[in-house]
Amino acid sequence: MMRLPSSLTTRLALAYGLATAAILVSVAAYLSSALSAQLEGRDESELVSEVLLVRHLLREVRSEAEIRADTHRFADIAMGHEGLILVVRTRQGEPLVTLNPRNEAVPPLRVLPASTQPDKDMLQTWHPRNGVPSRGIAALGQLGDSDKAVEIVVLRDAGYRVALIREYRYRLLWATLCGAAVAAGLGFVLARRGLRPLRRMATDAAAVTTSRLATRLDVGSAPAELRELAAALNDMLARLQDSFSRLSEFSADLAHDFRTPISNLIGQTQVTLAQSRGVAEYEALLESNLEEYERLARMIENMLFLARADHAQVALGVRTLDAREELDRMAEYFEAVAADRDVALAVGGHALVQADKTLLRRAVTNLLDNALRHAPAGTTVRLDATRIPAPGGGATTSIRVSNAGPAIPPETLPHIFGRFYRADPSRRNSATSTGLGLAIVDTIMRLHGGSVTVRSLDGETVFSLQFPADGAAAAQAPARVA
Known part of the structure; x- marks a missing residue:
């Protein structure tokens, strides 16, 4: 199997050349066919005209002897007509005028009566020595005003026409090849110039390194x-x-x-x-x-x-879960920790959720642990599950974990789901926190095709887990900040 050139410029040049060759071949075939048909039509018209002309000349003679004495009058008819054969003979077959330069055998043809007006439909086919199918016609012509008639045979050897068409096609072939070669050359030049912006783009892209990641391609100047x-x-x-x-x-x-x-x-x-x-x-x-x-x-x-999770190697076992039941279990698990910090736990709402049980518990656990660490003593941390109708039909499940306490600074909110990010620059809680809890929550929600949002206003911080109605894991999307 022939391999295409690796160069796009060369491929385009070849495509231009082949397209041009195909167009020129089609045009050449049409022109050749049209010329052949035109020459054939002209030859047929000339055969009919020759019969009419000979009949006219026969009207001017009175006898067969006069024809023999003045044959040049008839010979002049064939001058300038390549391949034309003219025979005038008596009814008994005795030749009176014979113009047959190549001595072709005159075939027997059906003879038209003198009163019949010849036309192209009456032409007959014959085959000369070269085997090329040719056309001819035979008709009677009256001598003067008498009732005496002679036989007129006009033939046209089509060999000359075949040779002419062959030469014409040969020239067309060379013209096609030259035209295709020129088109390929011009196509190469044009393609190379046209692809210059792409090469410039490749050069700019090659200049991008780890120290120059801020480099951008010029979109405005690109085609x-x-x-x-x-x-x-x-x-x-x-x-x-x-x-x-x-x-x-x-x-x-x-x-x-x-x-x-x-x-x-x-x-x-x-x-x-x-x-x-x-x-x-x-x-x-x-x-x-x-x-x-x-x-x-x-x-x-x-x-x-x-x-x-980043490499899609976490298998989800999504199933229908009772969100309220899961929240009750996690609240019960953290009850002792909350009591040590003088913080109350409250669970509310009822909803079903499509989620992986282990990952759901891990996400809520991280949020609950985060809320207990930041909730002031004497306050309450709430866990709520609600079902929210979706605009396109169905419903989404929202699980919220909220706690009282100082609001998270607005400039910090966009970054809190980053890995190892801590809002406290001094990292005073580094001994108990790895800085990965909220990043894991964000990853778990993206695996479920959902999202996690945070709102921190008026002394209250609320984290919301939004699960889609079908629970299908979708393409990862960045966490949103409300």
């Missing part, structure tokens, strides 16, 4: 056909820049969060090993180290979950 591509590439570069920035921030935060427990482990161990200690001191060191190990384990587990 209309390439603007959509340039805009799509710019959008891709913007996404890459955003992802790279978040990855850089994530790497920095990850290094910071791993450094703290590791530094604690190293420092406490070095201090303890600096001199002999008692069993109680070693036990205290091990307990402290265990807390740091557990924190590192939680961070690694959360990071592995996020990595699997």
Whole structure:
């Protein structure tokens, strides 16, 4: 199988050449056919005209002897007519005038009466020595005013016409080939010039590096056909820049969060090993180290979950759940923690939700843990489940977790679902928080095709989980901030 050239310019040039060749071949075939038909029609008209002319000349003679004596009058008729054969003979077949340069055998033809006006429909086919089908006609012609008649035979050897058409087609073929070659050459030049903006775009794209992710392609100067591509590439570069920035921030935060427990482990161990200690001191060191190990384990587990979710490796077991029942169980689980912090828990609403049971509990648990850590003593943390009719039919399920307390600053809201992001710059809660809880909630909701939103006004913060009616996992979408 023949492979196409890898160069788009060459492909376009070949396409131009082939298209031109196809057009020229079609035109040449039409012209050749038209010329052949025109020549054939002209020959047939000349055959009829020759018969009429010979009849006219025969009207001017009185006898067969006069024809023999003045044959040049008839010979002049055939001059300038290539392939024309003229025979005038008596009724008995005795030749009077014979103009047959190639000595072709005169075929027997049906003879038209003298009173019949010849036309093209009366022409008959015969075959000369070259085998080319030719046309001819035979008719009687009266001598003068007498009743005596002679036989007129007019033939036209079509071999000359076939040779002429063959030569004509040969020239057309060369003209077609030359035209296709010229079209391919011009097409190459035009395609190369036309693809110059694409090469310039490729050069600009090649200049994009990790240190120049802010570079964008010039959409305004691009041709209309390439603007959509340039805009799509710019959008891709913007996404890459955003992802790279978040990855850089994530790497920095990850290094910071791993450094703290590791530094604690190293420092406490070095201090303890600096001199002999008692069993109680070693036990205290091990307990402290265990807390740091557990924190590192939680961070690694959360990071592995996020990595699997990013690569669509988390399998969802979506089913219909009683949202109120799930909220009651989680409230019961956190009841002791809430009591230690002098915070009450309240559960309200009734709704069914299409969700993965384990992931639903993990998302609500993260929000509830976050609410209990920020709720002032003596306040109430609420968990509510409601069913909200959707505009296009069906309904969505909303699970809200709300707590009283200081409002989250507006400039912080767009970032709280980022990984390792903490609204507290001092990170005073770093010992108990990994900074991945809300990022995991956002990922879980995107896996379900839903979303998580936050509203923090007038001393109350409300996180809402919006589950779609069918519960199907859809393409990931960024979390919205209300």
